[in-house]
Amino acid sequence: xxxxxxxxxxxxxxxxxxxxxxxxQTAMLQEASALAAAGAGVxxxxxxxxxxWQQVRPPGDIEHVRVPARFTLPxxxxxVVPNTRRLRRRIADLLRVRRIEVVHLQSEFGLAAAAAAAAxxxxxxxxxxxxxxxxxxxxxxxVVIAAGVRRFHSLLTRLPATTARLSDxxxxxxxxxxxxxxxxxxxxxxxxxxxxxxxxxxxxxxRVAVLPNTVTESRGSRH
Numbered sequence: 001x002x003x004x005x006x007x008x009x010x011x012x013x014x015x016x017x018x019x020x021x022x023x024x025q026t027a028m029l030q031e032a033s034a035l036a037a038a039g040a041g042v043x044x045x046x047x048x049x050x051x052x053w054q055q056v057r058p059p060g061d062i063e064h065v066r067v068p069a070r071f072t073l074p075x076x077x078x079x080v081v082p083n084t085r086r087l088r089r090r091i092a093d094l095l096r097v098r099r100i101e102v103v104h105l106q107s108e109f110g111l112a113a114a115a116a117a118a119a120x121x122x123x124x125x126x127x128x129x130x131x132x133x134x135x136x137x138x139x140x141x142x143v144v145i146a147a148g149v150r151r152f153h154s155l156l157t158r159l160p161a162t163t164a165r166l167s168d169x170x171x172x173x174x175x176x177x178x179x180x181x182x183x184x185x186x187x188x189x190x191x192x193x194x195x196x197x198x199x200x201x202x203x204x205x206x207r208v209a210v211l212p213n214t215v216t217e218s219r220g221s222r223h
Contacts (some may be wrong), residue, residue, distance in 0.1 A: 007039030011100045013115040015107035017072070017079050018048040018056050024131040027192070027213040028106040029058045031129070034214045036060025043098050045091070045111065047079035065094060067111055083114040083158045092118040102127060108182040113157035116185050128186035129211075133196050133203075135175030145171035153178045159185075164203055180205070 012032050016025055032042050042062040046053075047069040057064070067087070069079030081087070091114055095103070103119035105112040105128040112128075119126045137145050149171065150161040159181050166176040183189045183205045190211045191197035197208045 007041060008102060009041045009043070009098060009100045010035055011043045011045065011095060011098070011103045011115065011119075013103065013105050013107065013112050014044065014046040015079065015081060015109040015111045016046070017052075017077060018046055019052050020077065021056065024106065025056075027131060028129075029056060030214040032062050033058035033060045036062050041098075043094065043100060045094075045115065047081055047111070063098075078109070080156065081109065081111040081114075082156055083110040083117070087111075087114045088118050088121075091115050092121055095119065095122055095124065100124065104129065105182060105186065106131070108157075108179045109153070110156040110158075112182055113159055113185075116182065120185075125187045126185065127188045127190060128183050129190045129192075130179055130183060130196065130200060131192070133176055133179050133191075133199055135172060135179070137169070137171035137175060139169075142169050142171040146174035149174040149178065153181065157181065166203060176203075 012028065014028055018025055032044055036042050037060055042060065044062055044064045045067050046064065047067055049066060053064040067081055069081050072079050095118060101124065103115055103124050103126050105116060105126065116126050154161050162177045162181045164177060164180060165173055167173040180203050183200060187207065189200060189205050189208045191200060191208055192211065192213045194210050197210045200208045
């Protein structure tokens with residue numbers, strides 16, 4: 001991040017790996033690039049190694065800081081970054097040194113939870129983009145999966161699980177409650193669709209705004 005940047009300074013937080021560019025990762029990178037193009041200084045925290053960041057890095061004043069994962073969940077390709085006191089302290093230090101003004105969560109797991117806690121400690125506003133609220137689990141074993149999801153997410157985030165009834169299927173409901181748990185800790189939640197925004201409000205999220213995903217031109221060979 002350019003220390004002389006005149007625009008706002010935004011920390012973007014992503015638990016997901018950038019080694020593959022799914023919809024959430026692509027939308028996040030395009031949004032970060034759009035912020036930089038508008039004059040913001042962007043600090044992006046993710047578990048991705050530097051070599052991966054150099055392959056996917058979008059244009060603009062964007063600094064990437066790697067937060068190493070403990071391990072990656074097989075089959076899901078989800079880096080596991082637990083919310084620990086040490087991590088919260090490290091993030092708070094980064095936010096101070098980079099003079100961050102807004103913390104923008106792009107996921108709902110341990111790294112996002114740690115960043116939200118660090119931001120609250122420093123009195124910084126937290127924005128959360130919900131890429132999907134409509135998680136679905138396999139039809140078989142819904143009750144068992146639901147119990148495992150709630151336990152896993154609470155251990156990872158150090159946050160009590162929300163238990164709103166968000167689906168007739170218990171595992172789907174538990175997965176959607178992961179998002180709800182983090183969304184309720186944000187000062188503002190952004191949804192790319194009006195339909196999803198309505199469902200978030202119905203689930204008890206106070207401030208929800210509709211903001212379609214940023215679309216920029218592909219840079220072809222860089223990806």
